[in-house]
Amino acid sequence: MNLLNALLDNHLHQGNELGLDPRRVELKRAIDMNDRALRRIVLGLGGRAHGVPREGGFELTVASEVMALMSLAQDFADLKRRLGRIRVGFTYEGKPVYAEDLGAVGAMAALLKQAFLPNLVQTAEGNPAFVHMGPFGNIAHGTNSVRASRFALGLADYVVQEAGFATDLGLEKFMNVVARTSGLVPEAVVLVATIRALRYHGGQDAYEIPDPKAVERGLANLAKHVENVELFGYRPVIALNPFPTDALEEVALVRAFAEERGLTFAVSEVYAKGSEGGLELAEKVLEALSLPHQYRPLYPLEAPLEAKVETIAKEVYGAQGVEWSEEAKKALKAAKKEGCEALPVVMAKAATSLSDNPRLRGRPTGFTVRVTDLRCRLGAGFVVVYMGGIETLPGLPKLPQALKIDVDEEGNIRGMDY
């Protein structure tokens, strides 16, 4: 991404043959740091030798289009095709300019060559695992690379795939975007719950302390997630990820919740006991594989972009409707004109609520989600829809975790516990 930016600003500097309008460059540089001061910058300052002045900015590497398209690309040819379709901006005449117009594709692919190979790592017990690509689930599509999944399917009988940030973000995007694009459709769905989160969604701020009443109220949130899984044609296995502070009475409430709905339930003690602790869950999942299921994306690709957003907002989030800002309306019009109508959408939304308001807990109703911007990502092959002013480059808090981290004389890192 930064190579592409450097080539772009060099193109402007060296005479701007393509007639690219410096005010209409969309591309952002990428950085792996929570650094809000880089969100909006003026670059190319200092006079004639130092580039052309323009407004620009950085986004988190995991939010960049390159990260997204690396995850979705099938092979090098597909990778290059997708890199070439990254739109960098517009000419003075309003014509879109793509990475391929800058001649950047080959060099970008060369830089990404090693990164494009899935990383095979092992768990503490020696089991193989692929950790490859990390597009965040709130600001991108949220799952590891299609290539890693395919490699894994060639190596094992059962492959477990994480789809980050609950059913409103990770699952929705996996089903509507990743599974559809790659053809890798799941056989079963596991929904992981924690007592802590249920207390939180039941309105309890002190979620470290047992509070069965709060858990009971919080189950409304879990119920919506169950329904969301069903929307896509699956009956989920409910897995409880236990914490030492969980009360038995609270766990019993979740188990009862599952039984009432005829859903399988298992406590997964992997964290405390290793793979031993996961046996019960594993068996329940194997059983679930034989259950009937019918993979069903929520919207047809031919639907208009507004309809796709509305379907997700209403059916998955439980919203009453969708409101578009003026800027978003303009961006929508431009996206249609550019031929992005038939792409799936990727919602950039707060992860701590089913709604786009990060402070609404439980199962919110009667809310309207607000689309603030929209961007067509031809390289990634989807349209990003921004809700509620979400930022793609976070800032550090008043007391950054970094201030607590240290390294001792032997090189051991201290202060990383959560």
Add this chain to the structure above:
Amino acid sequence: MNLLNALLDNHLHQGNELGLDPRRVELKRAIDMNDRALRRIVLGLGGRAHGVPREGGFELTVASEVMALMSLAQDFADLKRRLGRIRVGFTYEGKPVYAEDLGAVGAMAALLKQAFLPNLVQTAEGNPAFVHMGPFGNIAHGTNSVRASRFALGLADYVVQEAGFATDLGLEKFMNVVARTSGLVPEAVVLVATIRALRYHGGQDAYEIPDPKAVERGLANLAKHVENVELFGYRPVIALNPFPTDALEEVALVRAFAEERGLTFAVSEVYAKGSEGGLELAEKVLEALSLPHQYRPLYPLEAPLEAKVETIAKEVYGAQGVEWSEEAKKALKAAKKEGCEALPVVMAKAATSLSDNPRLRGRPTGFTVRVTDLRCRLGAGFVVVYMGGIETLPGLPKLPQALKIDVDEEGNIRGMDY
């Protein structure tokens, strides 16, 4: 470096408890890209939520103080001490502010933990080699990490160390800074020459074509490098790195040059024939180890900074004198006040000339070098002296090499030949 910057801008954003003056932040962010448009930027724009507006910029990662101090640090304790001494800027009252004042040291050390371990790689023939740290010789001190050298000395009888960019840059810095700081003093010095470079320094632009006259003239340049090695107390072995376009007559000229001066000479055919091709040179180097030598840094650390610069400029570059810009004079005064007088200096100078003017070839005389700026690097433990407007973040040329690079369908990189 970017973590430190992010912590710094976050500190400004969160209320600026230290009273750091945003106009006097010295720190630059680092990037691994020739991207001139990032040299001078205004960051923190966009209003209250996006940091505090200030002028800043990027430099090449290899030019950053972190790269330099990683190379020189002995162990984790030393690393942390040095990180803590990075000056980030000044308060409104003019008091210096260091990385340790921002509480950044532990987290920076944690991020660098893996990078601080020397990389053991192997050559095409399976010989071990350490490739660790790359501070460029023109803008930093130019040698690999002290830790890697020490590891190597524990593993082998003979350790060869590269000190990039000829005797005016790599050797001078190795002798005056690295060897002095680390105590790792060399036993012999090899000076590598090429016929192409001799033609170039003899005034020939078409240096791919044989031109014995030009080589003869170019030997004046080599002679100065020989003298420079002698300044530090060694008699160099002259090694010729041959190219297919070298004419026998030209090689003979270099051999004669060495013999006249009583210096050992060898053609090193490692590139063409592998280790076999290096046997002659290796034997000459082993002989050289038994020659008398007396390591001798050029200046005492107690000398004033101006005197150090003048010594290097006159004795190593062959300059007539040194001229300081107003800005450099101010910076010199500030550095003295800050207690940097007793540090060694690292010159940031053009690599293509013995002088600070990149276009002067051969053995220039009668020139005055121009100091344009000076910066005290307490973490690295030296003072960087900038000459002739050298930039620490290069730009791309009109036709970047990147435009020729490609990856084929099997993932093989093409177009990287020079």
Add this chain to the structure above:
Amino acid sequence: MNLLNALLDNHLHQGNELGLDPRRVELKRAIDMNDRALRRIVLGLGGRAHGVPREGGFELTVASEVMALMSLAQDFADLKRRLGRIRVGFTYEGKPVYAEDLGAVGAMAALLKQAFLPNLVQTAEGNPAFVHMGPFGNIAHGTNSVRASRFALGLADYVVQEAGFATDLGLEKFMNVVARTSGLVPEAVVLVATIRALRYHGGQDAYEIPDPKAVERGLANLAKHVENVELFGYRPVIALNPFPTDALEEVALVRAFAEERGLTFAVSEVYAKGSEGGLELAEKVLEALSLPHQYRPLYPLEAPLEAKVETIAKEVYGAQGVEWSEEAKKALKAAKKEGCEALPVVMAKAATSLSDNPRLRGRPTGFTVRVTDLRCRLGAGFVVVYMGGIETLPGLPKLPQALKIDVDEEGNIRGMDY
């Protein structure tokens, strides 16, 4: 305004005793030039000696709060009170900072001393006229100074006051803001129409050429303006400002329009024949003074701000409703908190349409006006409400009028004809 800005940036530069947040400075500098490049700037660049970096901008002098409050101030004491209440921004803690906090009031008043005295000029026939203060009717309240009106009332039996930009802008603001604040209530209202404008509002782009059909359609626009005058308790005199291209048939249409409604009508030939040409109109106006009228502002000052805006939008513009952008909602909330609820509003709206969309002609219906921002002007004593993205610093067109202007050798200006 620029003195206040200079004092403000000097305050930031000299230590910022008030703790003013550079990111929350609201003040803009003023300039008398259509210069879009000054709308959004970063200033204070260049290092420690040159101020504190921040985002800022310019607006047209006629849009500045100083121009507005000069027009409304009754005397020097009132002027100083109003100057002191100009809000310049907020502290880091969110407390508002006013011009009086910067100690700027006395010097600003001194600079304005001469400008605060009404200018008595004479017409081509030697009649006295005051030309004093020019807040534009689209972006400010649109009438000359209260002081000038008062002076005029002391000097003549009848005083004619212009209230720029039709009944939706000039009249509405005169009635709701100026007359209410100053107590200077009119005795009669003259509504000036042109055949050209009626053709334009009837859908004709070539409005220089007779087109009775278009004029007939355009009368719908005039009808709405008549109704607007009646809203405030007056029956207007319709004055036609004739052009050589008017067809008799067209003029007859307007006369018939007036008669149907029982309104007085007169053609005012002042432009062609001087005061002679205005006799008919003058007589009609004198008659009109004896008609019953009842001055009636449209909203009580105690009404909430939203209600004031809605009243104007629906009753005066004929809108269906009002939509507030997120930014405007936030600004509204802040304004209420700051105690601006009881102030009258001044709408910043396009002048070429009754709606906020400059391209809608005639008498638009069924439209919703969009509030994009809102600013509390305690010095001026009103709240500015921005609609449809109107800019307070215009830009020059592709072919600026300036390129046609010249001065001959005797100093006569050429090329200013419209």
Add this chain to the structure above:
Amino acid sequence: MNLLNALLDNHLHQGNELGLDPRRVELKRAIDMNDRALRRIVLGLGGRAHGVPREGGFELTVASEVMALMSLAQDFADLKRRLGRIRVGFTYEGKPVYAEDLGAVGAMAALLKQAFLPNLVQTAEGNPAFVHMGPFGNIAHGTNSVRASRFALGLADYVVQEAGFATDLGLEKFMNVVARTSGLVPEAVVLVATIRALRYHGGQDAYEIPDPKAVERGLANLAKHVENVELFGYRPVIALNPFPTDALEEVALVRAFAEERGLTFAVSEVYAKGSEGGLELAEKVLEALSLPHQYRPLYPLEAPLEAKVETIAKEVYGAQGVEWSEEAKKALKAAKKEGCEALPVVMAKAATSLSDNPRLRGRPTGFTVRVTDLRCRLGAGFVVVYMGGIETLPGLPKLPQALKIDVDEEGNIRGMDY
């Protein structure tokens, strides 16, 4: 100046037909305010609708080229010719672009039409005086307009002209630039001294208190000014502008100084007693008119620019030599290339010292003046030479005078006493 800038940025915005490089625009906007935060700005921010981003800045109106050329222009034709020759910047290819290329001349002349007419005002006693144009003597050529002088010569037998800031600035520029350009050569020269300034130049900071020793030492400064007048071919009349704090003994020292040198001396009590108080001086000046004098500019116009600067620095300032910064050397080379070699020079230098160091008092010797920049002003008809980092837009002090100024209820300004 601001019209020209607006036309320029509009030209960039509307497609940039001339190919003007936004990084090489030299023009600054002008403002009448000590506002350091406007010295260096980035303008044209905010996206496509708001101009083209570039670095720019403001200078004081009195430092602008328009002010200078208005002072020197003879008539409207000359004014327009000079306006057209203002260089605004360079194209991407390095070709200079002038105001006439932007079509800006006519409109600029029209805006300046009234300002180009000399203002006839009257003194407290009713004597006529022209106050017209105010280019500051430290940063411009320092005298009123040639047109005003010519008008005055047509109206009175004797015309007194002020040439601001002593002989090193005002006189030098009047003689070398204004008198030569306009042909208006003076008949006599009056040198005005104050006891306060003599104390200050004698090393006394408390210059309000009598100190004959300091006055005696300070006479070295006056002596140099006398010599400077003689350099141009005149014997000055020494006028003392008395203050209530002057001691008789101190005044006697100045009188004795004049007598020793055979110079006429008079105390001018105009401030205290009106024209009555000026009778003695007036008589001495009338006598001086009959003294032999020979107007002699210091350098021929054909001399190289360096020589002109050196002549002024050595002969007028008493400097040992001149040092040129790298930037100034480049600017000098460019100026020669552009055909400015034959223009006179206008030095921008500190006004509080004969040297370019504002803190050196008395008659400094042995100093070297430092040229930091140079700018060819084809419109004004001279080359501005910047010394010692002088700024053309001052800043306000810690406690601006503005904070003490007020206006009372009757509109009287208070707090303007010095």
